[in-house]
Amino acid sequence: MRVLIPGISGGIARQLALHLHARGHQVAGIDTRPWAEAKEAGIQVYRGDVRKRAAEDVFRRWRPEAVVHMATVTAFTVPGKERGRINLDGTKAVFDHCAAHGVKQMLFVGRHTFYGAAPDSPLYHSEDEPPRALEAIPELADLVAADLYAATALWRLPKMTTAVLRLPYTLGAPGTGTLSSFLKGRRVPLVLGYDPLFHVLQEEDVVTALTLALEKQVRGLFNVAGPPPIPLSVIVRETGRKAVPLPAPLLSMLLGRAGLPRLSMGALDHLRFPIVVDNRRFLDATGFEYRHSVADSLRIFRESSPILPAGGQGR
Numbered sequence: 322m323r324v325l326i327p328g329i330s331g332g333i334a335r336q337l338a339l340h341l342h343a344r345g346h347q348v349a350g351i352d353t354r355p356w357a358e359a360k361e362a363g364i365q366v367y368r369g370d371v372r373k374r375a376a377e378d379v380f381r382r383w384r385p386e387a388v389v390h391m392a393t394v395t396a397f398t399v400p401g402k403e404r405g406r407i408n409l410d411g412t413k414a415v416f417d418h419c420a421a422h423g424v425k426q427m428l429f430v431g432r433h434t435f436y437g438a439a440p441d442s443p444l445y446h447s448e449d450e451p452p453r454a455l456e457a458i459p460e461l462a463d464l465v466a467a468d469l470y471a472a473t474a475l476w477r478l479p480k481m482t483t484a485v486l487r488l489p490y491t492l493g494a495p496g497t498g499t500l501s502s503f504l505k506g507r508r509v510p511l512v513l514g515y516d517p518l519f520h521v522l523q524e525e526d527v528v529t530a531l532t533l534a535l536e537k538q539v540r541g542l543f544n545v546a547g548p549p550p551i552p553l554s555v556i557v558r559e560t561g562r563k564a565v566p567l568p569a570p571l572l573s574m575l576l577g578r579a580g581l582p583r584l585s586m587g588a589l590d591h592l593r594f595p596i597v598v599d600n601r602r603f604l605d606a607t608g609f610e611y612r613h614s615v616a617d618s619l620r621i622f623r624e625s626s627p628i629l630p631a632g633g634q635g636r
Contacts, residue, residue: 323347324535325385327371327415328392329364330354332497336528337389338364344532349383351376352392372406372414380422387426387535390415393467395432395499405463412467416474419481426482428534429471433487433520433544434461438594445599448487448542472542484539486531487598489546492618493524494625500556503582507628509557510581511592513566518550518595523613523621533607544598547611548618553592559619561628569593 324341328334329350342348342363349365350356359366365383369375371392392415393408412429419427436446437453452465474483490500500521503509522530522545530545557564567575569589577583603609613621 322535323384323386324349324389325379325383325387326350326389326391327376327411328352328390329359329366330356331391332493333491333524333527334389334391335359336493336524337391337531338362340528340532341535349379349385351379371411371418376414377418377421380418380424384422385424387428388415388419388424389428389430389531389535390471391430393430393464395434395464408463408467409470412470416471416478420478424481426535426538427471427474427484428531429468429483429485430531431468431471431485431487432464433489433546433596433598434591435465435468435487436596436598437461438517438590438596440594442594442596444595445597446544447599448544448602475541482538482540484534485542486534486603487542487544488527488530489520489522489598491522491524491527492622494621497524501622501626503584504557504560504562504622505626505628506580506582507563508565508580509562510572510575511554511557511564511566512572512589513568515593516552516554517591517593518597519553519556520546520550520597521556521615521618522547522611523618526611526613529612530603530607530609533609534603537607539603539606541602541606543603543606544600545603545609546598546600547613548615550595550597551615556619559616560623560626 324346326334326338329338330352338348351367351371353370356366367379392411394404435452439453442453471485491498526547554564575581
């Protein structure tokens, strides 16, 4: 299968590309970031923005059969307008290119944070639920909009097999993404009086889940998860960090200071309320089985991600 991965230079996207290539698929990608080792591994990376005409030329010339869209960002350090252009405008452009050039299958890789963290949310979210509490975290609005737009392809583009996958927080070696960045420093803030449950999935298991979704040609909306969720305080402790419980007003003033990670004000709700997903639909469709327990994932991250000196936070 000819598989094109927008956003291929990201950490998990690289692992997916190498895994698919090893399984006999032809793999290429589009990214504004370089991946110097890709060509040696037999993978072609086209430098460019998925919103530009050069990206459509890649679709026209390379003729992918399947696309795995991973060119979205969650980092709150990316300015809001630019994040919106990347997430929503970029997603629309990729779907437009797929429709124009006969792509047969599309995987949109989303996040379980789609559902929002709210005090009145159900403990387990099903795929049929709408997003909640976006007014508290406007920074997530563009990702939610991209997810909802991707879902419209199920009826807009009936000839293309589309799947929207909502992934939990991931950890790996050395680890990329929101949770890894949150855990980079020696001290990790918690909101005093709260200890929400977190879903954690090891990066190699993420690659397995994406590969299954691609090869089994699943269609629809799917929550992806691995081991049962665990309290945030356990994640902090077992990765060798020190939890710092603080009252919410004080924590909001200290974000990005005193060795604490940068977070938006709205993101504090993710330190209060859980986002736990029901993944039975994905299990039924793919037979996915995770290989790494939570203990494995936390150990791998702890051993591969040394604690940064005070004042140094990962981006």
